[in-house]
Amino acid sequence: MTSAVVVLVALAVLGLLAGAHLYLWRRFVRDVTAPGSPWRRVGAVAAVVLPLTSVGALVAGRSGVPFAVEQALAWPGYLWLACLLYLLLALLAGELVRWVAARTPWGVRRRTATATGPAPQPPAPAEAAPVGAATGTTDAAGTVGTADAAGTAGTVTAAVTGGGTPYGATAAAPSPTDAAPHGTDRAADRDPEATAGPRTGSAPQPEGAGSLTVPLSAPLPGRRVFLARTLAVTAATVGLGTTAAGAWSVLNGPTLKKLTVPLAKLGRRAHGYRIAVVSDIHLGPTLGRAHTRRIVETINRTQPDLITIVGDLADGTVADLGPAAEPLRELRSRHGAYFVTGNHEYFGDAHAWLDHLRELGVHPLENARRELPGFDLAGVNDIQGEDQGEGPDYAKALGDRDTARPVVLMAHQPVMVHEAVEHGVDLQLSGHTHGGQLWPGPYLAALANPTVAGLDRYGDTQLYVTRGAGAWGPPVRVGAESDITVVTLASGD
Incomplete structure (x- = not known):
């Protein structure tokens, strides 16, 4: 890049x-x-x-x-x-x-009920003040009418926004000729229904003015x-509750899963052979010695025949994280513990980690194979090693073997199964995906991996992908619980 x-x-x-x-x-x-x-x-x-x-x-x-x-x-x-x-x-x-x-x-x-209510009613009609009388003011619900001593028309301000004059606008009051002379009996005073025109001193009342509606452009x-x-x-x-639960899931240690895988070539002598599969331990600044100890104790309780560590042990140097890996020395099984590199080993000094694992009693398989009772165990380097000239070499790991014997291949990335099919592998053990680790991560992981987690079949080759025992980046898992799997081999299909 x-x-x-x-x-x-x-x-x-x-x-x-x-x-x-x-x-x-x-x-x-x-x-x-x-x-x-x-x-x-x-x-x-x-x-x-x-x-x-x-x-x-x-x-x-x-x-x-x-x-x-x-x-x-x-x-x-x-x-x-x-x-x-x-x-x-x-x-x-x-x-x-x-x-x-x-x-x-x-x-x-x-929203409508909150913003709608009865509108203020206009004031009742009043007798017209005689010419020269003092100014009268009526104030009801914001409606104000004034007339000066000379009979000059004042203003009427309407507070009703649903009809009539808009909020804040003014309407002219009736002219002096509309007011009855002092002492004159008006028909409108005796019978309000008798006149069709607007009453003196009140604003027109259009249809729908009985309610006040505020525009609802925003709550x-x-x-x-x-x-x-x-x-x-x-x-x-x-959000915080989900993160806390996911962190507790990682810090509490991986769960133990059990799986039986039948192999057609497996003889009766190897029937029931138990392989502990762990991957993606990811020792680092957040997961240290206590994390390794929980993993070792979980594996040892299962009393497996064989232990396989399928890459991505650490994110850092041996100098910083060597003490965190020390509990691996206590792994116990009948036929030992084996390791293959993952992509994260090549982000640092892969050879330093391989040497340190040998000191801890773990056997790296660098494009190599071992004969075990009833089957062969092979391991290839991760694809990431190709940048350093140390990529997977299937011919070296799988060539010149007895094809009548079943072979179990340790390969970190699930995508390597396509090469495994071509070389007649019976079962491939992988990790790498973390099962997606953080939902909706599983959907993204599926774009780059043929299998995200669990057991699948590709031709005559079966592929098992563990979700891994640790976490990369955030020490949090949501929707992809960490695990250690005990795979029991069974003879026959």
Whole structure:
């Protein structure tokens, strides 16, 4: 990958992070806090510090910083990345709910009922003041009429926006000729129904003026804030709760799975042979010695005949993580423990790790094969090793063998099964996918792997993919529980 491509990818990632955090700030801070409040200031600081911590965690492992600094950045930085994912998913689900609710009949009725009510009625007609009388003012629900001593017409201001004169506009009062002389008995005073014209001192009353309707271009402010806070609290509860449960799943150790795989060539002598399969332990700044010890104890309790470690042991150097791998020395089985490289071994010094594993009593299979009772065990290097001239060599690992004997192949990536089919492999054991690790990760993992987790068949070759025992990046798993699998071989189909 060229430097230009690396820079473009880095800029794209940073742009996505910035956009995601801006969206979170709007929904969790701006929409629910008052300007200038302490909570808004805290939210603004968090919106800057948290993404910087995550970026620091991502680059620290390859920047040569002290391992203690890497650990200090890893826990908050990686955990926040998982929180970010599930907070975004929860907020997007909330946006959909809000959009649907605003368009349901209940939502429409609710908003209309809140903004509609009885309109103020105009004042009752009054006797016209005699010429020269003092100015009279009537004020009822915002309707004001005035007349000066000379009989000059005043103004009438209508507060009813649903009909008549718009809010804030003025309408001319009746002319002096419309007022009856002092002492004159008007027919309109005796019988209001007798005249069809508007009454003196009152605004016209068009049809529909009995209700006050406010335009509903946006929800009322109080309701809008309440809805924003409800969605924020719900999204925070779902997002943070999901991340916490996923972290507990990893830190509590992998679950134990059991699987029986029949092999057509397997003789009766090897029937019931038990292989412990573990992959993707991923020792690093968040998963250390205690994580390895839990894995070793789980495997030893099963009393397997053979232990296979299918790549991606560590994310770091032997100098930093050698002590974390030390419990592997305590692995126990009848025929030993074997290891093949994964892609992460080649991100660092793969040879240093292979030498260290030999010191711990684990046997690396570098494009090699061993004869075991009833079958052959083979292992090939990971595809990532091709960049260093150390890729998989199937001919070396599988050539010149007795094809009447079944062969079990250790290969880190499931995609390597296509070569395994061509070389007559009976069973391939793989990892790499983590089962997707973080939902909806399984759907993305399926785009690059023929099998994400579990047992599948490709021609005459069976492929088993474990979800792995650790986690890469965030020490969190959601929808893809970590596991160690005991595969029991059975003779016959």
